[in-house]
Ligand SMILES: NC(=O)c1ccc[n+]([C@@H]2O[C@H](COP(=O)([O-])OP(=O)(O)OC[C@H]3O[C@@H](n4cnc5c(N)ncnc54)[C@H](O)[C@@H]3O)[C@@H](O)[C@H]2O)c1
């Protein structure tokens with residue numbers, strides 16, 4: 001049996017250590033999870049894969065917040081990682097305290113990973129957003145510090161689209177109000193201002209994964225669909241792209257928002273836009289809370305300009321379930337609750353069993369691939385790099401990962417260091433000012449691994465050096 005030893009990360013700013021063992025058998029581990037994923041098949045059949053391990057897997061500490069689905073926890077636990085899972089998000093001070101210690105953090109939409117929080121995350125290798133949105137993470141800061149960020153780009157899109165269809169009918173028929181009245185014992189049978197949705201026009205703002213899925217469902221219900229997007233996008237079915245938001249607002253009976261949170265979408269729907277909308281039209285927002293100016297919505301509904309609204313997202317949302325939706329959270333909370341024909345839901349657009357299970361699997365597998373093999377496929381902030389896995393008959397191999405500032409002359413210096421060894425394959429790519437290099441070296445000796453690591457790590461361009469074997 002070969003000797004094993006631990007080497008502390010020399011820079012000290014990321015407490016990475018790894019054990020080196022010359023036996024290929026000793027580094028073989030069972031497959032990443034019980035489910036065949038697209039990426040595993042792309043890389044190599046699992047039976048032949050040699051699982052690279054950056055260090056003893058039980059050394060990897062993972063913190064999962066916001067009730068990440070059991071599917072994700074199971075995949076990570078099966079790897080031998082230490083997984084702590086909490087049901088809620090954490091206040092900033094507690095988050096900072098906890099994040100100092102972990103290599104991986106898994107979050108959903110509530111946990112804000114600002115530069116202030118990430119600055120304290122000295123051991124952090126990777127963030128998993130178990131949701132679609134990544135606006136809660138300072139992606140730029142993370143990339144500049146070699147922290148990869150992954151998400152699940154469309155696993156909950158259908159759930160959101162179905163919710164919106166339900167809301168369109170609920171608003172058109174004033175179902176929320178009728179149901180509330182009945183719960184209070186009041187029989188109020190009315191047809192005035194209650195409509196079929198057949199033949200009405202739905203205006204979709206943001207025709208991405210959710211918007212286009214919604215378009216299909218709405219047409220199946222007999223609606224006409226127009227959409228506005230900053231990109232020119234292929235219309236699905238008979239939907240029609242309109243050139244401006246103004247035109248969409250003028251044509252639509254229902255306006256549904258499906259844009260990301262960006263500086264451009266902040267208060268995208270405010271007083272001026274409500275004025276442009278048809279009298280008696282409806283607004284639905286299941287995107288991000290910052291997209292709608294809520295006091296302007298309250299004004300437009302009180303003036304009977306807008307006949308109803310459904311909100312799933314808010315500028316401020318509580319970190320946990322409880323009696324938090326009041327004026328302390330958002331100053332206009334009470335005014336909103338006092339309106340008629342308004343559906344208020346607690347950010348449940350993506351909250352279905354199907355979506356959460358799929359997200360758990362997708363993001364956990366991406367984390368495992370990154371931790372164990374350095375593969376960045378699907379990362380939202382680092383260049384996407386894939387290199388086929390080493391095979392069991394490739395003994396004495398090491399995979400070098402070098403994340404660095406994209407400045408002239410780096411590759412020459414890196415290759416001077418690697419040139420003394422047999423580089424089997426190498427790939428590099430850059431995104432913004434950050435570059436990601438991956439190289440597999442064969443015939444490597446234990447002492448060479450430390451030497452390569454230390455020499456790469458001493459280059460001024462270095463952001464992070466990892467050696468997987
Ligand atoms: N309520 C929920 O639970 C829930 C669930 C999933 C996603 N979301 C939110 O919904 C948003 C949309 O999700 P998606 O998966 O469809 O995203 P997506 O990236 O697939 O689509 C977004 C679309 O918006 C367009 N866009 C961007 N800026 C725009 C602008 N200023 N004006 C017009 N169009 C613009 C983009 O070009 C893109 O086509 C997400 O960013 C997320 O914040 C909410």
Ligand SMILES: O=C(O)[C@H](O)COP(=O)(O)O
Nearest residue numbers: 108109110131132133350
């Ligand atoms: O970004 C998303 O996927 C949605 O907003 C859902 O977020 P959640 O996982 O926090 O419910």
